[in-house]
Structure formats: structure tokens, C-alpha cells
Amino acid sequence: MKASFPNFGYDTYALKTFLEDLGADVILAPPNSRRTIELGALHSPELICMPYKITLGNMLEALELGADTLFMAAGARKCRFGYYHYLQERALRELGKQCRLIPVAQYSPFDFIFKAMPRMFGVSPLRVVRAVAKMLAKSRLTQEFRQQLNRKRAIDFDAAERARRKALAVVEQAQTFRGIEQARGEVRRLFNLNGVVPRVRLGLVGEIYFMIEQFANQEIEKELGRMGVEVVFERSLYRHLRHLLFSDPAFVRSGRLARRYLRESPGGEAIRTVGEAVHFQRQGLDGLVHIFPFTCMPENIALEALEKLSEETGLPVLSLSFDEHTSRTGLLTRLEAFVDLVKRRKSGRGLHRN
Amino acid sequence: MRVGVPRALLYYRYGRFWEEFLTGLGAEVVVSRRTDKVLLQNGLGHVSSEICLPIKIMAGHIEELAGKIDVLFLPRLLWLEDKLYACPKMIGIVDIARMMFDGRLPVCAPSIRGDFWWSHFRAGMELCHDPVRVVRALARARRYVPVHDQAPDFPAGEKRVALLGHFYNLDDDFISRPMVDTLSSHGYRICTKDELPESVLRSRQGFARNIRWVYERELYNAFRFLADKVDGVCMIVSMGCGPDSLVAEFMREEAQQRDRPFLQLVIDEHTGTAGIVTRIEAFLELAERRRAKTGGQARAA
Numbered sequence: 038m039k040a041s042f043p044n045f046g047y048d049t050y051a052l053k054t055f056l057e058d059l060g061a062d063v064i065l066a067p068p069n070s071r072r073t074i075e076l077g078a079l080h081s082p083e084l085i086c087m088p089y090k091i092t093l094g095n096m097l098e099a100l101e102l103g104a105d106t107l108f109m110a111a112g113a114r115k116c117r118f119g120y121y122h123y124l125q126e127r128a129l130r131e132l133g134k135q136c137r138l139i140p141v142a143q144y145s146p147f148d149f150i151f152k153a154m155p156r157m158f159g160v161s162p163l164r165v166v167r168a169v170a171k172m173l174a175k176s177r178l179t180q181e182f183r184q185q186l187n188r189k190r191a192i193d194f195d196a197a198e199r200a201r202r203k204a205l206a207v208v209e210q211a212q213t214f215r216g217i218e219q220a221r222g223e224v225r226r227l228f229n230l231n232g233v234v235p236r237v238r239l240g241l242v243g244e245i246y247f248m249i250e251q252f253a254n255q256e257i258e259k260e261l262g263r264m265g266v267e268v269v270f271e272r273s274l275y276r277h278l279r280h281l282l283f284s285d286p287a288f289v290r291s292g293r294l295a296r297r298y299l300r301e302s303p304g305g306e307a308i309r310t311v312g313e314a315v316h317f318q319r320q321g322l323d324g325l326v327h328i329f330p331f332t333c334m335p336e337n338i339a340l341e342a343l344e345k346l347s348e349e350t351g352l353p354v355l356s357l358s359f360d361e362h363t364s365r366t367g368l369l370t371r372l373e374a375f376v377d378l379v380k381r382r383k384s385g386r387g388l389h390r391n
Numbered sequence: 392m393r394v395g396v397p398r399a400l401l402y403y404r405y406g407r408f409w410e411e412f413l414t415g416l417g418a419e420v421v422v423s424r425r426t427d428k429v430l431l432q433n434g435l436g437h438v439s440s441e442i443c444l445p446i447k448i449m450a451g452h453i454e455e456l457a458g459k460i461d462v463l464f465l466p467r468l469l470w471l472e473d474k475l476y477a478c479p480k481m482i483g484i485v486d487i488a489r490m491m492f493d494g495r496l497p498v499c500a501p502s503i504r505g506d507f508w509w510s511h512f513r514a515g516m517e518l519c520h521d522p523v524r525v526v527r528a529l530a531r532a533r534r535y536v537p538v539h540d541q542a543p544d545f546p547a548g549e550k551r552v553a554l555l556g557h558f559y560n561l562d563d564d565f566i567s568r569p570m571v572d573t574l575s576s577h578g579y580r581i582c583t584k585d586e587l588p589e590s591v592l593r594s595r596q597g598f599a600r601n602i603r604w605v606y607e608r609e610l611y612n613a614f615r616f617l618a619d620k621v622d623g624v625c626m627i628v629s630m631g632c633g634p635d636s637l638v639a640e641f642m643r644e645e646a647q648q649r650d651r652p653f654l655q656l657v658i659d660e661h662t663g664t665a666g667i668v669t670r671i672e673a674f675l676e677l678a679e680r681r682r683a684k685t686g687g688q689a690r691a692a
Contacts, residue, residue: 084628084636084657113603115476117633123601124640298490301469301502303483304476332441332631338483340439345490358441 038158039064041104043092046249047183048274050209051175056108057212058168059158066099069252073098074361080128087330087360088246089121091253093128100134111140115304116335118246119143146281169282174217175208176275181221182208183258183273185228190262191235197262200227235267237380240317242310242343243328244336247359248272254328254359255368261326264376269322271313272306290316298342305335311342314354318346324353324379326372331360353379394418394499394518395460397452398425400445400481401468403562408535412511413464415528416519421460423452426565430455431660437491443629444566444659445559446480446487453488462497463488466514468605469504473593475605478634540588545620551580552678553617555610555642556627557635558585560658569664570627570656573671582621584613591616598641607634614642623652623678625671630659652677 040061042052049065056063067073069091077094096107107129113119122140129136139157141149154165182204189197204227211220239261247254248270258268271287279285291312298315302308314325327343329336340356347354355375357368394413396402402409406422413420424430426448434451456463467485468477485500501514508529515525545551552574554561561567561583574581584592592609599615602608618624624646628635639655646653654674656667 082636082640084630084632084639086633086636113601115479115482115604117637119603120601120637123598124637127641127644299483299486300489300500301467301482301486303479303486305479307479307483332633332636334479334633335483337439337442337631338479338487341483341487341490356439 038062038106039104040106040108041066041096041099041102042108043095044069044250044252045246045274046251047179047205047208048176048249051172051179051274052108054175054212055168055172058171059154059160059165061106061158064099064102064104066095066104067102069095069250073252078361080132082124084332085124086117086333087253088118088244088250089124090361091250092121093125096125096129096138097132097134100129100136105136107136107138109138109140110143112143112145114144116306118305143281169278171214171217173275173278173282174214175211176273176278178208178211178217178221178224180273180275182224183270185224187258187262187268187270188235189228189230190259191237191265191267192230192233194263194265197228203227235265237265237376237383238267238269238322239376239379240314240320240322240325241268241270241328242272242313242317242325243306244310244330244333245272245277245306247328247330249274253330255363255365257326257328257357257368257372260369260372261376264373266376266379268326269317271316272309288312295342298345299338303335303338305333307335307339307342310336310339311346314343314346318350318352322352323383324355324375326375327354327356329356329358331358333358353382392418392462392518393421393460395421395423395456395463397449397456397463397465398423399449399452399563400484400559401466403559404537405466407537408532409464409466411532411535412515412528413518415531416515416524418518421456423455426451426563431565435660438487441631442480443631445557445563445629446484447660448563448565449484450487450491453491457492457496460496462499462518464499464514464518466510467500467502469502471503471507471605472505474505474603475608476603477606478604478632537585538589539586540590542588542591543582543586549580550578550682551582551621552675553582553614553621553624554627555584555614555617555624557606557610557629557632558583560627560629561585566658567627569667570625570671573668574625574675577672577675579622579675582617584609584617587613587616602638604634604638607638610635611638611642614645618646618649618651621651622682623654623674625654625656625674627656627658630657650681652681 038061040056041064044066053063073094076097077090081090109122111122126138150165151162155162204224207220207223211217261268276285280288291309294315295308295312298311343354396409410420430451433454434447437450465485470476489498499517501510503510592612594612599608599612643653
């Protein structure tokens with residue numbers, strides 16, 4: 038079986054390790070590019086949100102490389118995301134592609150571990166449990182990698198980018214539990230800060246795909262790092278997996294903190310976005326950047342809550358919605374202006390020079 | 392006590408029921424005026440520009456009511472029976488309403504989690520504190536909950552089009568007037584999903600089983616039911632409507648398979664009437680041509 042799946046930021050490596058542990062031959066989709074998104078958009082309904090287009094593009098490019106089995110996250114509830122795979126399967130069929138698209142229902146992890154995966158790969162459930170444990174360990178590694186990379190970028194951007202390449206190779210090569218443990222130390226060493234703390238810290242909240250997939254959000258973490266800002270985030274594949282498998286303390290806390298603004302979950306990740314925003318505000322971060330795909334339903338509700346939060350506490354919030362037409366220049370200008378504002382506020386000068 | 396009911400979204404299904412129910416509780420019911428341009432404009436300022444038209448209209452209605460009422464009655468539909476969800480924005484609008492007025496305007500928002508009557512009972516208790524009276528009001532208002540169990544007739548030889556879309560778009564004259572007028576002025580009978588019986592709309596057959604949004608499942612089932620009985624299908628989608636963006640794709644494909652003209656009209660607050668009329672006329676032209684080709688009525692069912 039030549040398995041593939043849509044790219045998912047740095048966590049692509051965690052998912053790859055998982056499938057390889059189960060004995061699949063993994064073909065990674067080529068790194069996201071202009072072509073990916075154009076290919077995806079060409080075969081997408083016009084009103085669909087952006088993750089659909091990128092993931093479909095990934096699938097098409099992976100098929101070109103010879104993949105025959107595609108995995109796609111699923112789980113139909115209130116958000117559109119759970120329905121992607123129906124449309125994608127149809128789109129692939131219409132294009133005459135010979136492949137299987139396997140939806141992975143997020144909300145039934147035990148069915149996934151004990152039934153679906155053992156049957157599919159012909160392995161014992163115990164091996165799947167082990168693979169899941171390793172995926173957790175590895176996604177934790179990528180989460181730490183991102184956190185430290187963001188911090189290092191704010192202090193010394195060039196050194197961070199140099200270290201990033203080395204650290205990424207370390208992350209990619211960690212295949213065993215012990216290797217992952219060693220990689221954690223190695224990554225920490227590579228991004229060593231000597232105790233320097235970034236001056237300005239911004240919280241990044243939003244829809245999970247955009248939080249993780251750096252191409253989709255136009256490398257917002259990197260651009261903010263270039264401006265000397267540390268990007269703090271909480272959403273990651275690691276926490277999401279923990280949340281699905283048992284419970285994640287950070288997500289539980291988010292649910293509690295969000296209640297002030299949203300009494301019921303509108304689905305998707307809105308509750309977490311709002312909860313994290315309140316948490317970041319209490320932590321004393323200097324501002325928030327909220328990212329989501331254009332016309333995302335839950336995040337648009339969260340946006341109203343964030344505006345309210347900003348109104349009540351004076352915390353600067355920048356909401357950015359993305360689609361394939363989002364211009365990079367426009368984005369950078371907005372980020373620069375926002376960072377300027379945050380820095381001025383921080384130094385107590387205000388916006389006017391009087 | 393003056394209780395405000397905005398004339399938007401779920402009002403178009405449960406409005407009569409709510410009015411009767413609240414009157415039964417001894418409240419003075421204030422319903423916002425019909426949607427118009429000014430009202431929509433007022434709503435725009437309260438919600439993000441990416442949100443769909445019906446939510447913007449809802450925000451306008453809520454703003455119109457503020458100041459005239461003591462409490463806002465705005466039930467929140469989370470899911471109906473069978474865990475069929477409402478869309479995220481319909482769930483979230485209640486919180487937006489609460490945030491719009493900083494808690495200065497109390498909102499009575501029973502959460503409907505498959506327990507339609509119990510949630511209304513609780514809401515009634517919040518408003519009048521007398522269980523007997525609440526039960527009596529509910530019992531009296533009960534018959535105003537719309538129930539359809541009879542399928543309409545489809546006589547042969549009649550020109551018909553299906554006008555599909557969410558009931559809160561179709562029943563709002565402000566939104567649907569140009570479409571309805573154009574279609575009926577060409578002598579077409581308009582079939583909507585809301586005249587179909589519940590048994591058809593809630594059917595779990597085929598792809599409908601996978602659709603977990605309650606109103607999308609209804610739309611899809613209505614489409615399956617009507618597609619063979621009409622000359623064309625016209626679908627109204629609000630810009631930014633997530634569920635529609637997916638389900639309409641499946642309808643478009645099936646319409647192609649069944650050789651029925653399919654028109655998807657995307658509307659937002661900037662939509663002009665002229666553009667809509669032109670597109671509908673082009674669509675009817677197609678429907679006419681198909682009728683001529685197949686020799687009058689084509690009835691597969």
C-alpha cells in the first residue's frame with residue numbers, strides 16, 4: 038500500500054511516523070505550493086473554504102507521485118470540515134483517479150484504534166496503540182519545536198532560520214521513542230536562547246488547520262518572528278489528539294474561560310479560540326492574532342467574541358481571514374501596522390506623538 | 392412584560408407558535424417589523440462582514456427591538472431529534488445578541504437539544520414562574536407548530552420549478568421577492584421544501600444519511616423528491632453559507648444526471664434585483680427548451 042495524506046505543517050512528520058509504524062509505504066505529498074492550491078481550487082466548489090482546496094491539491098499531487106491510498110480526517114458535526122471527504126472522493130472519481138480515500142472519523146478514536154486500523158493494515162490492535170503513542174510523542178516534539186523556533190526567531194531571526202533546518206532534520210529522523218526523547222534535547226540545544234526573553238509576545242489563535250499548516254497562513258509565525266515578535270500558540274496536533282483520546286487540560290480550561298462569551302459551542306474550534314484568547318489576555322500577552330479561512334462559520338462567531346474581549350480589556354486583536362487570493366503584501370502591511378501598534382502601546386507612548 | 396421576538400431565522404418556522412405561547416404566559420409580544428433596507432443596514436454594523444445575509448438581517452431585527460422590550464426571546468436550536476445539528480451561525484447568533492448589548496438587554500434563550508417541549512417549558516418558567524400556566528400556554532400554542540404530513544399534488548401539464556433554499560430566506564419577502572415574482576410571472580408554479588411532508592424531508596435514504604445538518608438534510612431530500620417532478624431547480628444560497636456550499640454541489644451533480652436545469656443564486660446584501668431576474672430568465676429559457684424537447688411534461692415518477 039502506498040499511503041499518503043494531506044500535508045499538515047510540521048506535524049506531517051508525526052502522521053508519517055504513525056503510518057510507517059503500521060507498515061504502510063508512505064508517499065508524502067509535495068510541499069504545498071502555488072500549484073497545490075491552484076490544482077485544488079480548479080476542482081473545488083466556488084464557495085467552499087480554503088482547507089478543502091489545499092487538501093484536495095495535496096491529494097492530487099500525491100497521486101501523481103504514485104500514492105494509491107489517501108487518508109483524510111473526517112467526522113461530521115457542525116463544521117463543514119467533516120464533510121470534505123465525500124466531496125473530495127467524488128472529485129477524485131470524476132477525474133478518473135484510481136485510489137481509495139479513507140476517511141478517519143475523529144470522534145470515534147477507539148473504533149479507529151481497535152477496529153478500523155487493525156483491519157486495514159492487518160496488524161494487532163496493540164501495534165496500533167503503540168503507533169498512536171508514538172504519534173503523540175512525535176507531535177509533542179513538533180509542538181516544542183515550533184514553540185522554541187518562534188521564540189528564537191523573535192530574538193535572532195537569522196540564527197533561528199539556520200537552526201531550523203538542522204532541527205527539522207532531527208525531528209524528521211526521530212523514529213523510536215528513545216530517538217524522539219533525544220531529539221527533544223537536541224532541538225532545545227539548537228534553539229538555545231541563553232536566557233534572553235523576547236520583548237513583545239503575541240498570541241495566535243484560530244482554526245486548527247490554519248494554526249498548523251504554515252503555507253495556508255502564509256508563514257505568519259515566520260513573518261511575525263522577523264518583526265521581533267514571539268508568537269505564542271496553544272493549538273497543536275498533540276493537544277488535539279490528546280483531546281480526542283482522553284482529555285487535554287488546556288482545552289478543558291479553554292472551554293471554561295470561553296463561557297463568558299459563548300454559552301454553547303457553535304461547533305468547530307470556536308470555543309477553543311475564545312478560551313485561548315481569554316487565557317492569553319490573562320497571561321499578559323501584548324496582543325492577539327486571529328486567523329481563519331474565509332467564510333469559516335465557527336470562527337466568524339468567535340470573531341465577535343474576540344472583538345468583545347478586545348473592547349472590554351483593551352487588548353489589541355487582529356483578525357485575518359485567508360483564501361487563495363489573499364495577497365502577501367497586504368498581509369505584511371497589516372501585520373507591520375499591528376506590530377507597530379502593539380510595540381507603541383507596550384512602550385507607553387500611545388499612537389500620537391504629543 | 393414586553394417580550395421581543397425578532398422576525399428572522401427560526402421565526403419563519405415557529406413564529407406563530409412563539410407568539411401564542413408568549414401571549415399565553417401573559418407577556419406582551421413585540422415582533423420586529425418586516426425586513427427592509429434600513430434594518431439590514433443597521434444589522435451590518437453588529438456582525439462580521441463575512442457572515443451570511445440571514446444572520447446580518449437577524450442582527451438588524453435584534454437592534455430594532457432593543458429599547459422597545461424588556462426581554463429578548465431567542466431560542467437556540469442546537470440539534471433536533473436524531474442529533475441533527477443546526478448550523479454554527481444559528482447557534483452563535485444568540486451569543487452575538489447577548490454581546491451586542493453588554494447584558495443590558497436580558498435574553499431568554501432556551502437551548503433546544505432534541506427536547507423541543509422541555510426547553511420551551513424551561514424558557515416559560517424563566518419568564519413567568521408558574522408551571523401550570525406554562526403548561527397551559529404550551530398546550531394551547533401547540534397547534535401552531537407547523538406540521539406537514541400531506542404531499543402536494545403534481546398535476547400533469549403544469550409548469551413547475553423547485554425553489555430551494557432555507558426557509559428563512561424564502562419566507563423573507565425582502566430576500567425572495569425578486570425570485571418568486573420572476574418565476575411566477577412566467578407562469579411557473581413554485582414548489583418549495585416547506586410544503587413537503589415530514590416523512591420525505593427527514594428521510595435517511597441515500598446520501599441524506601450522511602448529512603448531519605438538519606435543514607440541509609431537508610433541502611437535499613426535498614431536492615431528491617422534487618427533481619423528477621419539476622422542469623428545473625433553482626437554489627438560493629446566501630454568500631458564506633457553509634452547509635449550502637457543500638450540499639449544493641451534490642445537488643448540482645444529481646441535477647445534471649437527471650437532466651434538469653440547475654441554477655444556484657448566491658445572494659448577499661449587495662445583490663441587485665436586475666442580475667437575479669436576468670439569471671432566472673436565462674434559467675427558465677433552458678427549462679422551456681427542455682420541456683419542448685421532451686414533449687411537454689417529463690415525468691419520471
